Amino acid sequence: MSKNIISMRHIIKRYFIGKPNELQILNGIDLDVQENEFLAIVGQSGSGKSTLMNMIGALDRPTEGTYFLNGRDISRMNDVQLSTIRNREIGFVFQNFHLIPRMSALKNVEMPLLYAGMPRRERLRRANELLEIVDMADRGSHQPNELSGGQKQRVAIARAMANHPSLLLADEPTGALDTKTGRMIMDLFHQLHQQEGTTIILITHSPELAQECDRIVTISDGSIISDTGVTADAVH
Amino acid sequence: MQFTENLRLAFASLAANKMRSLLTMLGIIIGISSVILITTIGTSIQKTLSNTFNQIGASNFFDVYLYQDYDYEDMMSDDFSDEMPEEDMFTREMLDRLTETYGDHFTPMLQQDFGNATLRSVTNEEFSVMVTGELSPVQDTLHLRGRTITQRDNQEKIHAIYVSDLFVRQYFQDETVDPIGQTVDMTLSNGSTIDFIIVGVCETPELMDKLYAPGTSDMEKTSNVTVPLDTMLDILHQTQEPMMYLTIRWNTEYDPDMLQDELQEFFEAEYAEKPGYQVIVQNEQIYLGMINSVINVITIAISIIAAISLIVGGVGVMNIMLVSITERTKEIGIRKALGAQNSAIRMQFVVEAILICLIGGIIGIILGIAGGMILGFTAKSLVTTIYPDYAQMIAITVQPSVPAILVAVGFSILTGVFFGYYPANKAAKMDPIDALRYD
Numbered sequence A: 001m002s003k004n005i006i007s008m009r010h011i012i013k014r015y016f017i018g019k020p021n022e023l024q025i026l027n028g029i030d031l032d033v034q035e036n037e038f039l040a041i042v043g044q045s046g047s048g049k050s051t052l053m054n055m056i057g058a059l060d061r062p063t064e065g066t067y068f069l070n071g072r073d074i075s076r077m078n079d080v081q082l083s084t085i086r087n088r089e090i091g092f093v094f095q096n097f098h099l100i101p102r103m104s105a106l107k108n109v110e111m112p113l114l115y116a117g118m119p120r121r122e123r124l125r126r127a128n129e130l131l132e133i134v135d136m137a138d139r140g141s142h143q144p145n146e147l148s149g150g151q152k153q154r155v156a157i158a159r160a161m162a163n164h165p166s167l168l169l170a171d172e173p174t175g176a177l178d179t180k181t182g183r184m185i186m187d188l189f190h191q192l193h194q195q196e197g198t199t200i201i202l203i204t205h206s207p208e209l210a211q212e213c214d215r216i217v218t219i220s221d222g223s224i225i226s227d228t229g230v231t232a233d234a235v236h
Numbered sequence B: 001m002q003f004t005e006n007l008r009l010a011f012a013s014l015a016a017n018k019m020r021s022l023l024t025m026l027g028i029i030i031g032i033s034s035v036i037l038i039t040t041i042g043t044s045i046q047k048t049l050s051n052t053f054n055q056i057g058a059s060n061f062f063d064v065y066l067y068q069d070y071d072y073e074d075m076m077s078d079d080f081s082d083e084m085p086e087e088d089m090f091t092r093e094m095l096d097r098l099t100e101t102y103g104d105h106f107t108p109m110l111q112q113d114f115g116n117a118t119l120r121s122v123t124n125e126e127f128s129v130m131v132t133g134e135l136s137p138v139q140d141t142l143h144l145r146g147r148t149i150t151q152r153d154n155q156e157k158i159h160a161i162y163v164s165d166l167f168v169r170q171y172f173q174d175e176t177v178d179p180i181g182q183t184v185d186m187t188l189s190n191g192s193t194i195d196f197i198i199v200g201v202c203e204t205p206e207l208m209d210k211l212y213a214p215g216t217s218d219m220e221k222t223s224n225v226t227v228p229l230d231t232m233l234d235i236l237h238q239t240q241e242p243m244m245y246l247t248i249r250w251n252t253e254y255d256p257d258m259l260q261d262e263l264q265e266f267f268e269a270e271y272a273e274k275p276g277y278q279v280i281v282q283n284e285q286i287y288l289g290m291i292n293s294v295i296n297v298i299t300i301a302i303s304i305i306a307a308i309s310l311i312v313g314g315v316g317v318m319n320i321m322l323v324s325i326t327e328r329t330k331e332i333g334i335r336k337a338l339g340a341q342n343s344a345i346r347m348q349f350v351v352e353a354i355l356i357c358l359i360g361g362i363i364g365i366i367l368g369i370a371g372g373m374i375l376g377f378t379a380k381s382l383v384t385t386i387y388p389d390y391a392q393m394i395a396i397t398v399q400p401s402v403p404a405i406l407v408a409v410g411f412s413i414l415t416g417v418f419f420g421y422y423p424a425n426k427a428a429k430m431d432p433i434d435a436l437r438y439d
Ligand SMILES: Nc1ncnc2c1ncn2[C@@H]1O[C@H](COP(=O)(O)OP(=O)(O)O)[C@@H](O)[C@H]1O
Pocket: A015, A023, A025, A043, A044, A045, A046, A047, A048, A049, A050, A051, A052
């Protein structure tokens, strides 16, 4: 029996752009994700995938509904608690890498460790170790603008893995990369999934990449229209 | 998050925009440097005055005056006289008691003129001197050799004499002679000739030359000599006349305010049984104090005006911080996604604002001091060219005000906190998703 890492009930997200044209982006999402799952979220542009992902990653709060992450009610947490959750339990990987400019790869990877209050020496050791894992050890001193897209994404993945998060969230991580580089990034996710046992949620437009995952959730207009469910071999 | 990390970050961020950082600092630099310049000028004037006072030798003396209070009725009575009875005046015994009570705190400066005296040089030429009796030297800035007249000379009635180098030339007709320990015979105004031993030599005051037409020979000049007051009184069978006014030197190792109180108390006790008298102890430095407080007021007033430019500078810092935060919205979003707490973001930008202001402040302090130095040296060279005669006397000193520097550093930091807080707080409160979406 695996335990639920994510448990969402009737999540609704609305934007209020003036009373008459209130915009409902998520229409009551119910979603359970178990530990060590590798889940793909697919759907058309504007269907609400990123909005859902931000909710899962504690960057955003639902307008209605309940969300338990690792057994704790996220919708009732204050800003300080949410930032601690993002720091310790979540790793984000974005389509546009989102490395901080004019800051070396190593410094970028150090960032979550810094906010976790890790002492400098230990931080450096861990950051180098992470760069090693994503095969970027020799590029630690490089600035983001000196790296290729694939290299940037690998640094970003190293950064996301810094504090051993239980949940890795990747919003179209290969969207800005060519197929070959995208393939390498995808391999890296598989490696982390197997070696570190991290639960991964991946938003992708590529049916082939989605097919590689344990489970596929399809979203359309803010609702889940299909879910392949937990496959028998989800827990390796 | 550690403070040092914030500092590193802030430095990196300033280094990334060097020109902009410098322009932002400009307001702070101008504000701080003008405050420092003004206070440097203020303290330099004060220091120059007090050094000049010291040089003239007027700094560590108390003037003690005796006043008689008159009743209205006394004044109206027929036999009213405003002359003070001699038995009520200050006496030598009082001064002895003062020295007994307070030891080295005070040295009474009694001086009495004993008129002219004549001597014959080794070549038997006559020349005259002015004889002054003293308890201890009033001023020893011109001292050259040997020792000055001491209180012990007075107590033991030693026939000591303290002369000038002019006297040495007059008496020995030879400047290379060592006069210390030599005995000279001096014919006093009452006609008696007394032997004195030379104990010390001082330089002839420059003023001496100005008293005589150029070309006057040394033998025609009258120099000053000092002898122990009590020795002289003893020789002339006189006693010290009672006094209504005393000059008392105080030991600069002690706090002058404390000494002034001691002196006041001492004389009040002396006159406790003689009502109707009032003793007033004044320190010549009081005048210096008055001038100083006027300069202080002016300095503070102008500094406040200059400090207004600091507000302008602070607004400049705030403006640039707002621009910087807007530019770095995405970075703020990323940091939040990575787990930065609002307080960490706020601290990051406040530290950056403080750093801008602090660097600006330090540059301002350096410029202000440099400006003060330049002004000081200009003033010095002006004085030496315009008033060469007084150049020696006016001791121009350039001294930056240390409290002003400390206040300037503190004020820079405060400006940073005050004008950096609002932008930093704005950054801290950004919604992470909006910040990440921003481009
Ligand atoms: N702050 C916002 N205000 C209003 N509408 C928004 C806001 N953020 C997102 N949306 C809208 O929500 C919808 C879903 O967006 P998103 O979750 O980014 O879609 P996806 O990632 O599936 O392409 C879009 O139509 C988008 O325009």
